[in-house]
Amino acid sequence: MRDDEAWERLHLERTWGPKKGLIGWLSEVHHTAIAKRYIITAFVFFLLGGVEALLMRWQLSGPEKQVMGPDLYNQVFTMHGSTMMFLFAVPMMEGVGLYLVPLMIGTRNAAFPRLNAFGYWTYLIGGVLLYAGFLLNVGPDAGWFSYVPLAGPQYSPGKRVDIWAQMITFTELAGLAGAVNLIVTVFKHRAPGMSLNRMPLFVWAMLVKSFMVVFAMPAVMVASTCLAMDRLIGTHFFNPAEGGDALLWQHLFWFFGHPEVYIIFIPALGMLSSILAVFTRRQVFGYLPVVLSMVSIGFIGFGLWVHHMFATGLPQLGQSFFTAASLMVALPSGVQIFCWLATLWGGRLWMRLPLYWVLAFFAVFVTGGLTGVMLGTYSVDQQVHDTHFVVAHFHYVLIGGAVFPLFGGLYYWFPKMTGRMLGERLGKWNFWTFFIGFNLTFFPLHFLGMMGMPRRVYTYGVDRGWQPLNLLATAGAVIMAVSITLLLVNIFWSLKRGEVAGDDPWGADTLEWSTTSPPPSYNFLHLPTVRGRYARWTAAEDQPVVTGVRSDRKEVLVTRLLDAAPDHRAELPGPTLWPLWVALATGVFFIMCIFTPWGVVVGGVLLFITLTGWFWPRPPYKEELAPEQPS
């Protein structure tokens, strides 16, 4: 029996394992490997964005400080926003989803492995482009929102905004690739028995998020492409002097930009739900309301973009409509919070590190949610709009709503990804310094906003009375920096010396904990089956496994959308360099377009060649398939 198992594992490893060497590394298409690259790259960008934040806080710690001039400051705040939104938050959530979803639903790889690799390379090229520009002093300086006409050809000459616009196009392309991949993986590759109503909440969250990506990202890609065309070939989409419209940009941008917040936040809700179930040692209260809340946030999230534009002078009726829509989203958010509180109330709290972050989430995120209600209310928004009050609000929502659960998720899933636990003592220091530093940094900004301090200012006058609170905020930012340093120390220390985790250190419910830590290249020795929402908690003593899937081919089981009944076997493609070539061709296309319209021609030809290579039919395993085909 054990020999059988070893033989099987050997076969699976030979089939699914990566190729050797640099070529092997570059041609990798397995979801765990790609996802780890996403996560690490996004984390590096998070650190860079953090350094930019520290620079800004240093500059603002006192009036008329000369750490940076306005030109550099504008680049730095633009880089901070663009990095955190496009290069950290979205790809990080995407990466965590790509890592966990195939494991949680019990399959061997994502549905489109090569698309996955393509997405990562595109994202990497976009991020490197942005930072190369910044280092060469052509970093974008019109804000992460790049409002026209300021970002238009007349008021932002040079290539700075073009680099920003193309970075957007790159990362959105990567986002779309990941989203399509996740949707199909979730819909078609779930373990037998995992009907839609038994999917883990995390998987639901990633599904909702992916659909939001599919509908939101095209808006900003259209916007960034129109902006690039305005700048490069003299179209006038956004030029009021030629019949264009400056506000059109804002509508397109926020039609994406508001859902973007939920694209970042909903996956975090999924992580939070996973952690909550495991550390309250019970099922999450109200599975159905929580799922419906996520889905309805996904819908309502598209109907309230105008609350970012309440100061643009819209008609009263429109403002009232979008206020009502903005407040409506508080209902599903509230229902979720209530369900989680009930879960806490009905559970037996197991006070381990992941739960600390989740508990902090409640205080921090609800604060941000409530200031969000204020901002969604147009009368109040027209006062605090574009002041530091808004800065405080969205850091409470995004750090509270996404980064706190993400760090909880890091402590929770780190053992699965690396095989070792993160250190407990350093972890507690990390948590408390982050929590205190965060509130010290961002709570005072509410008051600064009410005192009238605008956003995006590189300095302020000595006579404004804004110094004490700014200094306090800067002190908080330093504490947060210390906290992140502790986290890094903990990660590197634990990678080498951390306690060995074993398959399932938490007694968790989802399927990723039923395989080894870290998972092998084939994820599971036997594809699992499921008979309840909490797969491992509800598994029978003799829970069956899937048999009859070949281990000498990259075969996975495809199941039906609703009930996850087995449908057929499918073979997934293996490692190849083509996604990298296509991504590089895309890179040439977009980057060359910054300088000349000929980029479309050159890039188009390169893309044609590389895509042909990618899709060139490879010989199927004729001799082996033949007997299986009915003649």
Place this chain on the structure above:
Amino acid sequence: MRRLLPLLLACTGCGGLRMLDARGPHVARLRSLWDLLFLISAVVLAGVVLMMLGALLRRRGGSRAQVPEVEAHSVPPGGEGARPVDPARERRMGSAVGTAAVLTVVLLFVITVANASTGAALARLRSPDALEIQVVGHQWWWEFRVQDADPSRNLVTANELHVPVGRPVVLKLNSRDVIHSFWVPELTNKRDLIPGQQNTLELQADRPGVFKGQCYEFCGLQHAKMGFVIVAEAPEQFEAWRNQQLQPAPQPTDPVAQRGQQVFLQGPCALCHAISGTDAAASTGPNLTHVASRSTLAAGTLPFDRGHLAGWILNSQSLKPGNNMPALTLPPDDLQALLVYLESLK
């Protein structure tokens, strides 16, 4: 709490929470909406945090070493180690969650209605005989045009606006270049200045005072130093100010000032600035007809005095890097004459 917080901030040397310090009917109205929202938020936040802390203190279990058992529906029963949940407790929690959701709907409804009625109340404050002032945003200064039924009494000034106390004022907002945004926390809500679009904003000051405003929409290099001053004063004083601003600049009599005028008109100054009563009529930069009557320089950035004026003329780029005024090199005598002339433009 409402009294305590501003007091606390004042003690620490911070400026006041200007947004709550209403000096006119608009912000007073907004203040009562703010108070309602603040109260609701405080209660909700306290409730959530208390619930969480309650759960935290209530039942704990498990140690580092031992993984505690779980509760979950196990259908069909016989799962691995999961105890079924207690149905009575789930029902109680269900009704608690349901009640909280209903309360949420009620609160959201209250907020929606309060918000809309605030909007309606602000709209009712509009008045047909309001004083109309056109505000034009420029990178990085403000142009104010006080309108009058008699077009010959339309006046143009920059960066400092006087308004009469007790009379409604309607601002017509527009921009010549990029998007800017207008806000005086004590007097108004906020409105963008958008090229190709005219927005309106009402304000009214109830008491005399001097208020600082600035641009709130990121507008490029000197967004931070695009300020202005609003002086609310008694109607008589306002009329006096208006009449004085309508006068063309006085012809200099003193020879130094006369030379200064020559420097102004023959040098690069006149390419961008206007002084009525002279040949200088450009509108790229602020109108300087009565520049010496203003309290600030460089769009609310520097106090108006000879030292700052000289520094600004010679090297504006070090005071407000990136602004559109080039650095000038003037012989000392010319500079002195120019300063004397500009200071005479009361």
